[in-house]
Amino acid sequence: MTRILRIDSSARDSGSISRLVGDHLEARLVTTLPDTRIARRDLASTPLPHISNPTITGYYTPADQMTAELHDATALSDELIQELRSAEVLILTVPMYNFSIPSALKAWIDQVVRIGHTFSYDGVRFSGLLTGKRAYVICAYGASGYAAGGAFSAANFVDPYLRFLLSFLGIEDVTFVAVEATTAGEATLAANVDAAKRAINSALEAA
Ligand SMILES: Cc1cc2nc3c(=O)[nH]c(=O)nc-3n(C[C@H](O)[C@H](O)[C@H](O)COP(=O)(O)O)c2cc1C
Secondary structure: OEEEEEEEOOOOOOOOHHHHHHHHHHHHHHHHOOOEEEEEEEOOOOOOOOOOHHHHHHHOOOHHHOOHHHHHHHHHHHHHHHHHHHOOEEEEEEEOEOOEOOHHHHHHHHHHOOEOOOEEEOOOOEEEOOOOOEEEEEEEOOOOOOOOOOOOHHHOOOHHHHHHHHHHOOOOEEEEEEEOOOOOOHHHHHHHHHHHHHHHHHHHHHO
8 A cells, every 4th residue: 555645835726736746646646556555735725823822832741741731742743653654655735935834834834844743853963853755746836937047046945955854754766747837828837747747657657
């Protein structure tokens, strides 16, 4: 069995290009991997709360000193981390909002990046604890030029951030697929969506 966790973060529940390309990836994974089980988090239809003061206190409180209040404050983080740990494959669909990721996705990240649970620190080095997973990140950009060497690459705080973050958590087998110019004309958009689908097909054939 292969467990997939899919996280969608576009605020659009229709017309979203990141979700559309994510659907293609999901369909291909289902046909190439054995007996897939898919867990989903739609961060637009079911937004997650931001972490609060008691949540952070709970993150840094040793297990034997946790109070009922702190257990409550970290219960959602526990659940989301368990969901992430259980998955062998992670799919993130991510639009660029103001050069970065949607705040809905950042809320999920703040719930799952947690010392002693998804990364450790020995006083010198950080180590990611989510090893052995594969991740696919589908990024949709309204404009173009965000790829390395492109005119806007310095403004891309989506791909480099997520690449670093996943590696920090121990997820090193990561495939990024970009769809640029999603706000351009119909023909350009169709060509770019096709190119992204082809990139997915090639990545899965090579895996
Ligand atoms: C609030 C907001 C901010 C955006 N900021 C940017 C941006 O900084 N750069 C860019 O190229 N496109 C930007 N866009 C365009 C989106 O990245 C583009 O429409 C993308 O396709 C959205 O993903 P989706 O199609 O999955 O909804 C923004 C769109 C919205 C709604």
